[in-house]
Amino acid sequence: MFKWLHPYAKPETVYQLCGRFYPWLIALGVVLLLVGNIWGLAFTPADYQQGDSYRIIHIHVPAAIMSMGTYSAMAIAAFIALVWQIKVAQWSVLAIAPVGAIYTAIALITGMAWGKPMWGTWWVWDARLTSELVLLFLYLGVIALSGAFSDRQTGAKAASLLAIVGVINLPIIHFSVEWWNTLHQGASLTKFAKPSIDPSMLWPLLISILAFKVIMLALVCLRLRTAILLNEQHRPWVKNLVEAQ
């Protein structure tokens, strides 16, 4: 299997592949996002309890799910980077991290905006909001570490190691925060614990989740291409590419 995979680890091949996928991914992502969000925001029935304010879940939930998913994608890339010493994987870690951080920030901001009408305040130390905040810190740590070295390569490797440590810690942090939350909070907030969702609301939500995923992939393709060019600028193939333009 590794023999078959090996050519795909070559920066030049990855650059070409990303270039081929990017237009399709971004087009698909935007279409899915428009469909999912317009359907969800305009055409689904209002919630009997929360009225129209629940509609923010069509942005909040996809961002929150993908913020976690992106972190695990980053950790997988980091694992490959450190174990098999594949440079493209190192650069992917740095390509993924800011996208994940932005998704996490979107999830936090929309979560706060949702909390305002529901809880009457912008910030509540709710277990999931707190976990999301910690996740943002972990992302920012990876980004800060990658930029802290004078040698780009060392930065990428260090960030990879931190991403792996983070992904091992993430479940521990998540469960301890949940446990802490049940210890300190009354039952008033748990009404959102596992909302059963009507199918008419579910479909646009699933489409939005898929849209966020595809857009993440598109952005990572774009960022990875830039990273490859930056790191390989002295290779003959990059020079040929520039001359061909």
Add this chain to the structure above:
Amino acid sequence: MIKPQTFAVSAGQIILQGTALSCIRQDRVLFEQLDVSVRSGELLQIAGKNGAGKSSLLRILAGLAQADDGSLYYLQQPIAKVYADYAANLCYIGHHSGIHEQLTALENISFWRAASGIAPADDFALLATLGLAGLEDVPCRMLSAGQQRRVSLARLWFTNCQLWILDEPFTALDQVAIVMLQQHFFAHLQQGGAIILTTHQSLSVAFVHQSKLELAYRW
């Protein structure tokens, strides 16, 4: 362009061999397609201007950094497969001395003895050989640069590693110490050891098997 000037003599086995090595640091190509090898009994001197990539080459050969291209072989085996053996047989002394300023010469030496897995021994005689008699219990920050270098090179007098990789070992040493060190090299090579070193100086002792690799500075 680089022209590897090897005067390799076919005495003894090839200990370390690097083929088609390339190194890119900070967006600059230091060297490309470089072949390098050292045999038992051979001293390989790597010369070149400041910034030509001498230290980077040594660090690649010592397994500290990864070459951007090319492969390394230890006793004809790919280095990744025999890394533990290679590291156990390698004495690397880098640009930095490897001694702690707060510790005395004796304490630094006994640390490196322990790290090399060698039983503690009386180091007073060794320090006297190195011209450091009377300075055994002085913290190394009080020593001069040349004296610190001597403490750091003391490793070469008790190590049992075959391959020595030394980055600028003559820095800050006086003439007497330079000659003494070269004589010590000579003895090591006689025993079948091998040495790779960088230096700007021309070596004054005539080694039996000596080769020189000139790295050109590249923009």
Add this chain to the structure above:
Amino acid sequence: MVMLGQFIKRELRLLARQKADWLNPLLFFVIVLCLFPLGVGPSPNLLRIMAPGIVWIAALLSVLLAAERLFKDDYRNGVIEQLVAARQPLLSFVLAKLFTNWLSTGLPLVLLSPVVALLLNIDAAGFVALLFTLLLGTPLLSLLGVMGAALTVSADKGGILLALLILPLYIPLLIFASAAMEAATTGMSYHGQLAIMLAMLLFALALIPLAVIGALKLNVS
């Protein structure tokens, strides 16, 4: 084992010669503890409620401060580079650093706990819990701090970066340690929290030395 013993001896010697490296973080710990009553008021009841959080936040900040310099000297003078090249002594070196780091920063916090209990009006039951949580928690603080120090040893910006990376990882420990102390002051059993802290410690003990070695290697490459 001989090597490990020699390395520990070397670290202890260095600690004896560079007392500021471990005395200053302890002083920092005590000063932070004194600032809290000045900030929130000296009411004994308020202090008793806030004590677990205060103690643990002060402890993790001071351990982090002490960890920051741990590898700096040995990195600068090339010891780490040469140990990485020799490969075999690296594990003993890391274990010696971990052990002496806990000995010089974690253990003194445990020994200071009576003073802490006095300052923050912690009762007898709470004091016992404080002692146990510090005993189990400070090694974990050291492990994570040492890992962060190894990860950032060649970074251009040192201290604040280390805090950024490691503080989020301290959250589970903070939660369970303060929960154990809270449970103790309200007379409840806190064996569960201690068991979880022990589990986290053993887990970290198994994995973190490897992460430290990896971090040191990539910092000299």
